[in-house]
Amino acid sequence: MGKYAHILRAKQQLWDEWFKAEQVLVPSIQQAKNKLLIFDLEKSNMKKFTDAFNGIIAGVKEGSSIKIQLIAMVLAIAFGAYFNISTTEWCFVIIAITLVIAAEIFNTAIEQICNFMEPHHNKKIGTIKDLSAGAVLVLAVMSFVVGAIIFVPKILGLW
Secondary structure, rough: HHHHHHHHHHHHHHHHHHHHHHHHHHHHHHHHHHHHHHHHHHHHHHHHHHHHHHHHHHHHHHHHOOOOOHHHHHHHHHHHHHHOOOOOHHHHHHHHHHHHHHHHHHHHHHHHHHHOOOOOOOOOHHHHHHHHHHHHHHHHHHHHHHHHHHHHHHHHOOO
């Protein structure tokens, strides 16, 4: 082994140097990967937020009923400000508004999917659309009742 000892020592030195380099490089590479992953996640979350906002805009453009709900929202906010409703009343008004608008967006999405899947009249697709619109109606009626409970006594108090 004496003849090849210098080769074995050189090999051991190479392995030692490789191990030292690996100890330094691997954590640095992993940290860099983690930073890139976090950046990708942040970028991805920003894209998701942008897509969601675009969905709201598309819902307003595509859904005719959403425009009516937005008018009702503006009126409810105006009445709330005029009558100086309590924090609890504001919570109920905001929840009612949000539920109805979200339901309208869901309804518009379901209608768009149905129209895409079956462009011709189909009884089953019609039932799906009716169910979706019915859900919106339930929430709209609930929202109207909440508004009536909060605002009718205040309006009657003006006379």
